[in-house]
Amino acid sequence: MAMNEKGEKKKRKVKVIKIDVNKCNGCRACEVICSAFHSQTKYGTNNPSRSRIQVYFDPLKNIYVPVYASEYTPAECAGRNKYIMDGKEYIECAFCGASCPSRDLFKEPDSKLPLKCDMCEEEPPLQEPMCVQWCLNKALTYEEREEEIEEETELKELETGLESLIDRYGRQKLMETLARMAQKE
Amino acid sequence: MRYAETGFNLEIDLSTGNIERVSTDPKETELHLGGLGTNAKILWERVPPEIEPFSPDNLLIFSSGLLCGTPVPGANRTIISSISPQTLLMAFSMVGGFWAPELKYAGYDKVIIRGKSPDWVYLWINNDKVEIRDATHLQGKSTYETAELIKEELKDPRVQVMAIGLAGENRVYFASIETHRGSASRLGLGAIMGSKKLKAIAVRGTKDVRVARPAELVEACKEILRYIEHRLNNPLPGVPPILARIGSPQEMALHDEEWHTISFAWGHARHRRKDFWNKEVEKMWADALERARKRLISCYNCPVQCAGVIQLPGHPPYIMKCFSKLTYTMAAMVDDLEFGLKIAGRAQHYGLDGYTTPQVLAFALELYEAGILTDEDLAGMPEDIEGRFNWLLDRIVRREGIGDVLADGVYWAARKIGKGAEAYDHNTIKKHEQIPIKLGVTNPIYYLMWSTGEKINITQIEGQIPQAPFSRREEREEFVKDWVHIPTGKEEKFKRFILDWGEPGTAFPYYPSIDVACELVDWQEIMHYIDDSLGICAGLSSFPIKPPYHIHNLPLIISYASGLEMDEDRLWTIATRNRNLVRAINILRGLKKEDERPPEDHWKKRFPEYEAKLLEEYYRYKGWDERGIPTKETLNKLGLNYVSEEFIRRGILRDSEGSS
Ligand code: SF4
Ligand code: SF4
Numbered sequence: 071m072a073m074n075e076k077g078e079k080k081k082r083k084v085k086v087i088k089i090d091v092n093k094c095n096g097c098r099a100c101e102v103i104c105s106a107f108h109s110q111t112k113y114g115t116n117n118p119s120r121s122r123i124q125v126y127f128d129p130l131k132n133i134y135v136p137v138y139a140s141e142y143t144p145a146e147c148a149g150r151n152k153y154i155m156d157g158k159e160y161i162e163c164a165f166c167g168a169s170c171p172s173r174d175l176f177k178e179p180d181s182k183l184p185l186k187c188d189m190c191e192e193e194p195p196l197q198e199p200m201c202v203q204w205c206l207n208k209a210l211t212y213e214e215r216e217e218e219i220e221e222e223t224e225l226k227e228l229e230t231g232l233e234s235l236i237d238r239y240g241r242q243k244l245m246e247t248l249a250r251m252a253q254k255e
Numbered sequence: 256m257r258y259a260e261t262g263f264n265l266e267i268d269l270s271t272g273n274i275e276r277v278s279t280d281p282k283e284t285e286l287h288l289g290g291l292g293t294n295a296k297i298l299w300e301r302v303p304p305e306i307e308p309f310s311p312d313n314l315l316i317f318s319s320g321l322l323c324g325t326p327v328p329g330a331n332r333t334i335i336s337s338i339s340p341q342t343l344l345m346a347f348s349m350v351g352g353f354w355a356p357e358l359k360y361a362g363y364d365k366v367i368i369r370g371k372s373p374d375w376v377y378l379w380i381n382n383d384k385v386e387i388r389d390a391t392h393l394q395g396k397s398t399y400e401t402a403e404l405i406k407e408e409l410k411d412p413r414v415q416v417m418a419i420g421l422a423g424e425n426r427v428y429f430a431s432i433e434t435h436r437g438s439a440s441r442l443g444l445g446a447i448m449g450s451k452k453l454k455a456i457a458v459r460g461t462k463d464v465r466v467a468r469p470a471e472l473v474e475a476c477k478e479i480l481r482y483i484e485h486r487l488n489n490p491l492p493g494v495p496p497i498l499a500r501i502g503s504p505q506e507m508a509l510h511d512e513e514w515h516t517i518s519f520a521w522g523h524a525r526h527r528r529k530d531f532w533n534k535e536v537e538k539m540w541a542d543a544l545e546r547a548r549k550r551l552i553s554c555y556n557c558p559v560q561c562a563g564v565i566q567l568p569g570h571p572p573y574i575m576k577c578f579s580k581l582t583y584t585m586a587a588m589v590d591d592l593e594f595g596l597k598i599a600g601r602a603q604h605y606g607l608d609g610y611t612t613p614q615v616l617a618f619a620l621e622l623y624e625a626g627i628l629t630d631e632d633l634a635g636m637p638e639d640i641e642g643r644f645n646w647l648l649d650r651i652v653r654r655e656g657i658g659d660v661l662a663d664g665v666y667w668a669a670r671k672i673g674k675g676a677e678a679y680d681h682n683t684i685k686k687h688e689q690i691p692i693k694l695g696v697t698n699p700i701y702y703l704m705w706s707t708g709e710k711i712n713i714t715q716i717e718g719q720i721p722q723a724p725f726s727r728r729e730e731r732e733e734f735v736k737d738w739v740h741i742p743t744g745k746e747e748k749f750k751r752f753i754l755d756w757g758e759p760g761t762a763f764p765y766y767p768s769i770d771v772a773c774e775l776v777d778w779q780e781i782m783h784y785i786d787d788s789l790g791i792c793a794g795l796s797s798f799p800i801k802p803p804y805h806i807h808n809l810p811l812i813i814s815y816a817s818g819l820e821m822d823e824d825r826l827w828t829i830a831t832r833n834r835n836l837v838r839a840i841n842i843l844r845g846l847k848k849e850d851e852r853p854p855e856d857h858w859k860k861r862f863p864e865y866e867a868k869l870l871e872e873y874y875r876y877k878g879w880d881e882r883g884i885p886t887k888e889t890l891n892k893l894g895l896n897y898v899s900e901e902f903i904r905r906g907i908l909r910d911s912e913g914s915s
Contacts, residue, residue: 118356
């Protein structure tokens, strides 16, 4: 992304994964490859609970909802939401991608650090995110388009992580811990 | 560092409530891989032949395969093993879905159940937290209800559950263990679970499974996916539609049922209806299936979608795949597929084997027609066939009245009923009901498979080759062109087998020649033993013609995932070792040559002398003596010296034997 002069609009590539829930068969291949791709050594481990896509499905109710991890939130919404569509009752917050204190979803299982879909950002860039590549049934398809946006700084992964730790332990405690760890090294 | 496997088993003693996490010896993985292989090793060591199926000392092992939980597509099988209450031999059944990978993520390769709980319980495995929980409120609940209730209770929709229904609770000898996505249905494992008063095992895991050579493994997986995609778009030409695809037989997607309905037998494996199939039936059946089927779904990490979610108005939904679509309809001689779909759902909620159950029901009605079972035995049974099937089903799962007798399966029921009922036990092998097929002339390949398969189920030994010759020479040439699946050294021979098959003088039973038949059967069987230790679905590997996995790409995949040094020879040896270990367990349990034969009427035209010769030669090829017992030499070459020693100790082999 090229840096722009102040005040200028900049172009941004918008990446869209289209989710056709009618084509999803609940195989969770997307979870498998996502967790492998984002493993510390790439593909070195596999663990769907670390996946940034989670498929909530209940074949007996004919429910299939792949959801992508979106923002980390320190506090849950004021209430929950629960969809009923075509007579089918979905679980609470079924369509929400937030890494939220109300549930275990979209958090690293041990550290509880938030997970967020990064569209498999990599150099050189992938043709398509991994989940799309592994979804042979084309429930997930990928599109790119350009959009003009106002400049804004996005929080990088590390910052989001630190922010969530601040929320959990407080800024003071975190700084102290970091300082103590630095001394030990 | 352990790769692909976790290196830990969970040992549960239901009598004492003791729970232990036990590390396993990596040497065992080198020798047996995992799944069926290591299950057999554990049963050999810990369940001597004196232990009866329902004894608390019998083990019930739920194992993942070595590759489950890695990114290897279709590696999702749970291999459940124990001693069968019906055959009294080793039982092993493979079930797809999501359970085995979840177990790996919880940090275990196997759950080994021993003992017997005083009250109904279920097991809850949540990473390091493992609990035996009260299940009295689940008693009598269906397999599906049980899973739903447990998920609610644990407040996690991502929990994976294996459960038994009423049939397992009441120790029906053909009770299954069900997941939401498949059944471990053969050989009565559900009854063993019931005898332990274990209603279900729920698992949730959030730990990592490591692989040894990540980048190479993922490349190999991509290769597999590309081939799967190719095969999904290009069914094989020249074979019936049902054999042209990969995956479990695509019964939920296909409407052309000509092959099954005209070449398989209806009723209690009695009647061929060669002119049954026509356009009108096809339309009717297609409509029935389309109405009932909500979606095609897959197992964990597989795109093939072999199962269908079935929902009929007024009936609870269930998940079906494969030939059980037809087994009830055909056994009842009913022309309406919807009947079969309805009763199959009820049976699955009860937790019953979809192959054996319809045979048992049809057998009972045959005895009734023959006057062997009387109105008194069947007091209250409705008049119509559909009502009768349902009525008998309800009695069997509750072991009520005649149901108590029938619940042991055809073999035992026939002997208990007596009065000539034994003569109606015409479709079992090793006391286990078989798929209803009755054909014309002994097929030497199938003769050997029916006779010797220790899974006692033809679909768990067959695969790789077409079941009939291609009619035209060009088709055969086309077929062998990209037939890369053949083991090294056999290419010439097996391609020639296909190329010549269909020429004059290539009729059964003398074609193929005995040596080729032996080699083909050995290949087919070994591929299944490989899958069952790796946890790879047979539908992607040992079962179809030209599958994605084969003896040439599997060694690399194993090696990338697990770090084991592997090549074709080593893999073949491991599978042969596992195969012989299963046989050894059964030899100790009294398996005899006399048990190794298809039903008398399996083919109309039989060749007793030639068949005997076939079996003899096959035993020799396998390194077994004339009684079908692995020789000392065979065993020791496979590193199974402890088996040969035990055989000698028990007088099964003589000390001098084996070098012959
Ligand atoms: S890979 Fe595709 S079909 Fe499978 S669960 Fe994910 S979205 Fe659904
Ligand atoms: S091929 Fe079919 S049965 Fe096998 S793993 Fe895939 S979906 Fe399941």
